[in-house]
Amino acid sequence: KNQVEQSPQSLIILEGKNCTLQCNYTVSPFSNLRWYKQDTGRGPVSLTIMTFSENTKSNGRYTATLDADTKQSSLHITASQLSDSASYICVVKGGSGYSTLTFGKGTMLLVSP
């Protein structure tokens, strides 16, 4: 069964610090992996997409990595800001069809002043 596991479940960091969120998946075959940010009371917003051939991709202070061999991805946030407080969701796409889009449960990040 396709699964996406995210860790930690929740995280509290001080403003200005860095943090790394993890996403491990068992989806096969692998097509792509997308990270979404979901602010409280809002819908998810895409941060970045990683395809099989990509190892690292940055979007401002967000840097995603992908290791397709170990089926792991990470999202690194640099110099955190209060506005980074949100849930970060990892979504993995397998083969064709809707059934191969697997959502992780998310990591809840709280950036404290």
Add this chain to the structure above:
Amino acid sequence: NAGVTQTPKFRVLKTGQSMTLLCAQDMNHEYMYWYRQDPGMGLRLIHYSVGEGTTAKGEVPDGYNVSRLKKQNFLLGLESAAPSQTSVYFCASSFGTTPFLYNEQFFGPGTRLTVL
């Protein structure tokens, strides 16, 4: 450009009542989706549509019906609400010739539904 909008934002129903959630998008997207999000669980796909007049079942379709009469609108109906349908419902839309491939999904703000 409003993106994806959902109506209503909040609703409380009694068991057995019916209601319709409305989703509208102004991005000319072909594909639209309905998800539910429950505490401790990831987003789960209820139904989706690959174009006007077409719908298909997702992962958790039981107890829900949908319609896509116009390209910009996707309606989710609950004919006889049950407490198990208490959830936050998200609508999303995307471009693309193939659903769910590289296409980014744009989500609405959600509807918080409570069934007593």
